[in-house]
Amino acid sequence: MHGWRIGKLFGISIEIHFTWLIILGLILWMVTGNILPTEVPDASPSELWGIGLITTLMFFGSLVLHELAHSVVANRLGADVSRITLFVFGGVSQMSREPDKPRTEFAIAIVGPLTSVVLGGLFYGLFYWLRAADAPRLWWAASQWVGYINLLLAAFNMLPAFPLDGGRVLRAALWAIWRSLDRATRVASGFGRAFGYTMIVFGFLVALFGGPVSGLWLVALGWLLSSAAAASYQRLQLQQALGSVYVHDLMSSPVATIPADANLDAAAHDYFMAARFTGFGVEDDGTIVGMVRMEDLQRVPREQWQFTTVRGVMSELDPERMTINSDDEAVEALMQMAQNDLGRLLVTDRAGNVIGIISHSDIVRLIKLRSGLGI
Ligand SMILES: [Zn+2]
Structure with missing residues (x-):
């Protein structure tokens, strides 16, 4: 998957897929129209939009750092990641091969959520510091939200649902125990599909009895997750059949x-x-x-x-x-x-x-x- 290249860090080019712009717009709209005004009802529209934009960019930067952490560790361990593409589901580091050892897989997978946890901690720290220093309420409300969203991102990514990071950790563990990448991938992607279907069912229930927007959002995420799980397993089988043919x-x-x-x-x-x-x-x-x-x-x-x-x-x-x-x-x-x-x-x-x-x-x-x- 290719997108527009926006920059290069540690030799890895960062690209944006057009679907990601939709998410960026949605986040900006949600932060400016809902999250910040709830915290600070008397803020003016120009303040809201200004801080909203900065908040959205902080969120975007956090996602880039999460993906970059995966890619930098992958490159250190011998993989060959040359670009990261941000798309509707978050990000993908374009790895040209599957990791060769469970330990490599584990290190590459775990460092993303760890980065998000550290970022979450930093933004919460900033929030407490700004609040203690009597900074404008809008500032610390924004840092609190970015901190919260980073922790949420870490938690979601640690679900043991392949190909999410937690699912990769699970695959690495199964791989180490069974010494079979194929069997580990089959089981881990089975978990991924199961989580995806659960999210779809749960999303429909939420849409029926709660909010239709958050419900349908869950349905979409669940569908993406289950198809990504199925595709990853299929991909592994093909990759094994094709070896490194370009x-x-x-x-x-x-x-x-x-x-x-x-x-x-x-x-x-x-x-x-x-x-x-x-x-x-x-x-x-x-x-x-x-x-x-x-x-x-x-x-x-x-x-x-x-x-x-x-x-x-x-x-x-x-x-x-x-x-x-x-x-x-x-x-x-x-x-x-x-x-x-x-x-x-x-x-x-x-x-x-x-x-x-x-x-x-x-x-x-x-x-x-x-x-x-x-x-
Ligand atoms: Zn990740």
Whole structure:
């Protein structure tokens, strides 16, 4: 998952996914419209918005530090984390491999919640200090809330629900006892799914009998948690089958393309039949503007083929869904295809230029060969 890069710390670039902006907006709205005015009813709107904004940024900084702690420890212990992406669920440190030992997993997992606990303590300390020093009430109300939210974050993340931090701690423990990463992951992600479903049921009850907003929020979190748990286990199985195979190992390069202005008759005969591919990049003025698949042609009645251009039936290029970096793992490509229901992805270099194409069948063929030959 990629986002907008906002900075770099300890050699790790910090990116924001667009879904995170929604959360940032919600937090700002909640802090300014609800939390601070409850504490300080006589504050003026400009004071509320000013302190609200600072509070929201403190919260944001706390999340970044939590993720950064995971990543820095992971890098110290030999993992290779180069970016952190903040998205709707909090943050993800993009680890390119699974940890190699239970002890490594434990250290990487536990340091995040520990960081949040320390931050919680610091903000509570600031709160007591500001209150004793007779600082404006709005200031200490804000520090108290940031302290509270950090402790809440630590507690939530320590739920033994994989892939949350607590679930990773649990997996590390089971892994150490059973000496099987596969079995430990299966059980830990089972816990993750169970917690997710419980949150969904509980969320519906809260929505029915309490507040609909907090109820639906719980349902959404529960759903995200259970699907993340299922996906992590699936990912581990694929990762074991694929080893460290990267997108650039399996891609075809250069991309076979069709001009955007070609009609479907020409596309069918001169490209699809001639090259016997089922999908092509669509090229306009030297740049790739979309992808066209056999299925896109099938939707148009044959009598219309002569009068329909490839541009009219192609899927327009959506980099977030349809492209993947050549240095990403093949597993990543497979997950992205599954999430977006695509059979192939365009491969880009670091500068974002399309340099190749990778298909689902390329990856599946390798998995078959590996398991068939036991390699
Ligand atoms: Zn964490």
